[in-house]
Amino acid sequence: MTSHGRLPPEFEPSPFARAIEAKRGAGRGILDLTVANPTRVGLPRAAGLEAALRGADLLHYDPDPRGTEAARRAVAAYHRARGTSASEPDRILLTSSTSEAYAHLFRLLCDPGDEVLVPRPSYPLFEPLARLESVGLASYRLRYDEGWRVDLESVEALVGPRTRAVVVVQPNNPTGSCLDAGEAAALESLCAERGLALIADEVFGDFPWPPRDAPLPSLLGDRGVLTFGLNGISKLCGLPQMKLGWIAVTGPEPMAARAYEGLEWIADLFLSVGAPAQAMLPWVLERRDTFHRAALARIHENLRTLVAGSDRAGYDLLRGDGGWSAVLRFLPGSPAGDAPDAAVWALEEEDVLLHPGHFYELEDHDAVLSLIAEPERVHDGIERLSGAKRS
Ligand SMILES: Cc1ncc(COP(=O)(O)O)c(C=O)c1O
The missing domain is CATH 3.90.1150.10 (Aspartate Aminotransferase, domain 1)
Incomplete structure (x- = not known):
């Protein structure tokens, strides 16, 4: 059965x-x-990865549900280099993929039957990931008119007593769209007023069109709402086989600290991120160019x-x-x-x-x-x- x-x-x-x-x-x-x-x-991909992997210390296991300190520091350094203020290793938690990050966040933020808002059109995995956690989804519209814009009225109309979070994917898959400054501010104040968390999937954030060195905007930063930033090396370094992503937690204290503790507790049940991948993360991120x-x-x-x-x-x-x-x-x-x-x-x-x-x-x-x-x-x-x- x-x-x-x-x-x-x-x-x-x-x-x-x-x-x-x-x-x-x-x-x-x-x-x-x-x-x-x-x-x-x-x-x-970065030259010398296989040799570096052979040379890594793979025989010790020192589990930390958050991820090793060295790996979290490497992520924090990446955020700093990118200009996002989520650069505290103690607010970064490693996951084995972005999908796992979504699952952890749904478990953290929702009871069965609670709801999360997701963009439409967007990534087709939201529906099965949410269903697996007994979380409901409601879709807010992105409308195309010379560019994709968030239908802010549709977001507001969807917020109900069981809504817990709003997901933003930027750039979005498949539309490639980011929020403009007005949309980001409107979503932030909606989340602040209604006590919702923001989940920002920014796995494509370093791939702007036309190509340039300046990264795309990020929702991570000194915001007035609890914000979870998702990223990983599948896209950033072209290494999906390493199975390594992360969640960065920002927002007002003590809410952010409490959320981070919750994530740590969830991650401790699984300890799903392999030690070899963690050991390689600083090396891989340094050579992402x-x-x-x-x-x-x-x-x-x-x-x-x-x-x-x-x-x-x-x-x-x-x-x-x-x-x-x-x-x-x-x-x-x-x-x-x-x-x-x-x-x-x-x-x-x-x-x-x-x-x-x-x-x-x-x-x-x-x-x-x-x-x-x-x-x-x-x-x-x-x-x-x-x-x-x-x-
Ligand atoms: C928007 C978005 N988020 C996350 C992922 C998956 O990333 P990961 O390999 O870390 O699970 C994808 C993969 O295509 C994606 O399109």
Whole structure:
């Protein structure tokens, strides 16, 4: 027997996943523009990682639910270098992933049946992560008009007696949008008035468009509300296999101290972050430049390809501020735009794999692709969507 509420009612693959399998089974090569695994796209990572790992002290185990002091200091130094004030090692807690960070925060902030507000469109993992913790979700809207803006009225209208937190993803996956200063201030005062925490997922915060050294805005800082900043080395250093992320806690005392103690208590039950990953964190963060610069250059090149191909392939490249994904809005009159679902059309007709808009609660004529895919692949994909191969 399995639980009735926490798991999905069935584990069947979606029709879209079945269509991909059918194509592959029929021996059709698919041009996959969704590949976002940084270990699979030919991007360099810090040289010498394997040798450094061999040289690390891996035989001792000295568990600390917060993470080792050296590792937390390295995160604090990263925050300092980035200009965010969350630079106290005693307010940083390591996790084995951002997903685990969300689970810890839902457990910390919510009783079963409490609610968290999340943006829509956004990251599809919120729903199952919250359901697994018996936490409800309500979605506030991001609206597109020459750029994505938060519908602040929809946020306010959603806050009820059981709302505990507001999640902000910036840059958001997949829209690439960040809050502007007015939106950040409005959300902060709403959270302060209603006693809500802010959860800021900033895993893409070092990948601005166009590429530049100045990082994107962060919600971490001297704010009047309890704020949890989520980040990790999956994206920052291109190392998802190291399984290491963190939560930085900021906000008024003693609330922040109390929240940190709660997180520490939860983390102590699992001690889930491997000692080798923690031992490597200072080394890896110090050398993040290699991957970071290469990824920024690639994102830039792919954005140029997408801009250049938009007229021929009949889409608008929606505006964003940063991140690893782009939204193509296919226009009426284009084959993909006139089809019931643009990504299904691209897969069926051109063997090009894009994420369907509905994965993220976007429109059916929207499709999402990865900006860290190899540039030749993105170029070839856009050529196919333009019909260049058909004429
Ligand atoms: C918005 C967002 N947060 C978190 C993650 C996952 O990060 P991690 O590998 O640390 O779980 C992703 C992965 O795509 C993401 O898009």
